[in-house]
Amino acid sequence: MQPTFFSASSAQQWTVSKLTFYIRKLLEENETLQDIWVQGEISNLSRPASGHVYFTLKDSSAALKCVMWKTSAARLGIPLQDGKAVEVHGKIGVYEVSGQYQLYADQIRPVGEGALYQEFMLLKAMLEAEGLFAPERKRPIPIFPQKIGIVTSATGAALRDMLNTLRRRLPLVEVILSPSPVQGIEAPPALVKALQLLNSRSPDIILLARGGGSIEDLWAFNDERVVRAVAMSAVPVICGVGHETDFTLCDFAADLRAPTPTAAAELATQITIIDLRAALQNYKTRILSATLNLLAEQKTALSSLVSQLRYISPDRRIQSERQRVDELARRAHSALYHHIQLQSTHVKGMQRRLEALNPNAVLARGYAVVTRKDDGSVVSHVSQASAEMKVRVSDGEFEVKKK
Amino acid sequence: MPKSSSKKIEKAIEELTYEEALVELEEIVSALEGDASRNQLEEAIKLFERGQALAARCSMLLEAAELKVKQVAGDEIIPFEDLSE
Numbered sequence: 001m002q003p004t005f006f007s008a009s010s011a012q013q014w015t016v017s018k019l020t021f022y023i024r025k026l027l028e029e030n031e032t033l034q035d036i037w038v039q040g041e042i043s044n045l046s047r048p049a050s051g052h053v054y055f056t057l058k059d060s061s062a063a064l065k066c067v068m069w070k071t072s073a074a075r076l077g078i079p080l081q082d083g084k085a086v087e088v089h090g091k092i093g094v095y096e097v098s099g100q101y102q103l104y105a106d107q108i109r110p111v112g113e114g115a116l117y118q119e120f121m122l123l124k125a126m127l128e129a130e131g132l133f134a135p136e137r138k139r140p141i142p143i144f145p146q147k148i149g150i151v152t153s154a155t156g157a158a159l160r161d162m163l164n165t166l167r168r169r170l171p172l173v174e175v176i177l178s179p180s181p182v183q184g185i186e187a188p189p190a191l192v193k194a195l196q197l198l199n200s201r202s203p204d205i206i207l208l209a210r211g212g213g214s215i216e217d218l219w220a221f222n223d224e225r226v227v228r229a230v231a232m233s234a235v236p237v238i239c240g241v242g243h244e245t246d247f248t249l250c251d252f253a254a255d256l257r258a259p260t261p262t263a264a265a266e267l268a269t270q271i272t273i274i275d276l277r278a279a280l281q282n283y284k285t286r287i288l289s290a291t292l293n294l295l296a297e298q299k300t301a302l303s304s305l306v307s308q309l310r311y312i313s314p315d316r317r318i319q320s321e322r323q324r325v326d327e328l329a330r331r332a333h334s335a336l337y338h339h340i341q342l343q344s345t346h347v348k349g350m351q352r353r354l355e356a357l358n359p360n361a362v363l364a365r366g367y368a369v370v371t372r373k374d375d376g377s378v379v380s381h382v383s384q385a386s387a388e389m390k391v392r393v394s395d396g397e398f399e400v401k402k403k
Numbered sequence: 404m405p406k407s408s409s410k411k412i413e414k415a416i417e418e419l420t421y422e423e424a425l426v427e428l429e430e431i432v433s434a435l436e437g438d439a440s441r442n443q444l445e446e447a448i449k450l451f452e453r454g455q456a457l458a459a460r461c462s463m464l465l466e467a468a469e470l471k472v473k474q475v476a477g478d479e480i481i482p483f484e485d486l487s488e
Contacts, residue, residue: 146422154474154483163472171468172421177483178475197475276465280425283432284458290435291451298444 017096024094027101033092038064038103039111042084047073053080057088057103065102066090072106085111113215120222124249127224132231133252139236141256142204143270147174149203149235151194154179158211158240158261165265169272176201182210187220192229199234205268206233208250209240209261221248230254240264363394373399416456421464428457 014022027033040057047053051070056063066088068076080086090105127133148166152158154177166173178201180194181187191208198206208230210218220226221241230237230253239254240261251257258264359369370379373388390397414423431454435447472483 144422163470167470171470172464173470175470175472175483176475176480177472194475197477201475201480273465273468276461280428280458280461280465283428283454286432287428287435287451287454287458290432291447294435294444294447 016099020094020096020099023101024096027092027094030092035089035091036103037087037089037114039085039087040064042080042086043082045080045082053105055080055082057086065100066105067102068105068108076108078108078110080108087111087114110214110216116215116219120249123222123224123227124252127227127249127253132227137231138255141236141238141267141270145170145173145204145268147176147201147203148268149176149178149198149201149206150209151178151180151191151198151206152209152261153182156182156211158182158209161211161260161262162207162209162240162265165262166269169266170269171273172276173269176203183213183217183220188223188226191220191223191226195226195229195233195237203235206235206237207240207261207264207268208237208254209258209264210242211261212243212246215246218242218246218248221250224249226250227253238264238267360394363392368393370400416460419457419460421461421468424457424460424464428454428461431457 038057040059043056043058043063045053045055051073053068053073055066055068057066058064068090078086086108087110088103088105089107089109090103092101093104094101131137150159150162152162159177163175166175176198178194178198180190182191195206195208208221210221218241221239227249230239230250236255237253238256238258239248239250240258240263241248241250242260244259247257256267258267363369369392370385371377371390371392372379372384372386373390374386377384379385379389385402387402389400389402391400416424419427431450435450435454473480474483
């Protein structure tokens, strides 16, 4: 009887190390195994202090060891937990120490996302080919809207954020909410209806918004009906769905994409109450200074007219005439005074001469004046004598009769 | 009285919306800054007074403004009731 270990003499001799290395090479040189997405459920999740993540991916009949290095783990977009169904991307390798083949993972996404992504890309390509996202379709957003329409959930944080932003930036605005569910099977037709209803109220801008969520939560905004309704809107649409990193097809179809609902409200109010206050202050200043300038001009014009008027007015002549009149008056006055003085001296002389001629003085020397009684005439000749006459002497008169 | 009928009808200040008041204010500012009112002092002073009143109206509306929120309900517009709190 031959010993059994001689019976396979044609077989190669291996050390464990060599074999393990050989297997490792086989796996690592297989291109398919170096770029794969594997779907399964997480179990035995462990995150030691090293920061690397270890777990087992399994389905109903098999299991696969997985490791994710710290650097990749830090970029994980979703929380990991046991029982979670995921798709893991990476490459197959061998951990020689324990002879364990495993998946070196670099990305993990929720199950279904891959299919959604495919659908998203197909629809995007189709609508893009139709020209729905063309830059020339984008309309400018009015800078000073009076009426802002909002399509979002009436109960979401997105609405509260937008109202707070609008209240803070431009409280003059009138908001018209057209409420709609923003996730779930009923969301797309409801969003379309809400957009149409709001269009009939002709606001200046429509904000289409939703707060952050998983890609499934945001999926209504990738629905063809909703995307077309956004493109068809007669009113410019600002789309603010999810977070900074979320892009939906509505973002592409909208006239403006905002990273968040709050940002959408900000983009809708490019002019804020602060700008309005400043503009008003500017007008107040200008209206005042324009009016003051006008008044100053008028005043200057007026005073130049007044001085022209003064130059040509008879006032000046009147002044000099008045002076001449004064002068003449003064001269007349002094001439008159002189004249009066002369006259007065003359009168005094006359008085003295008159004194000398006073008949009483003659009478006092014994002469008498005889007058006729009948007619009072002086009798200076005999022929003039009448029957009765009056004789006047120095201290009185008496009557005489002619003999 | 027939004099005023030739002028454009001015709405009462307190009936103007912010936008209307602002537009008229802009017109008045440019009118006062332009040459047209050079030799019409009386007109200019009237414009100034109207401008002052318009500016005051705008200020008042700005400071008193409160966001008005309404809601579409079918073909109706109804007051918005905030259910988010």
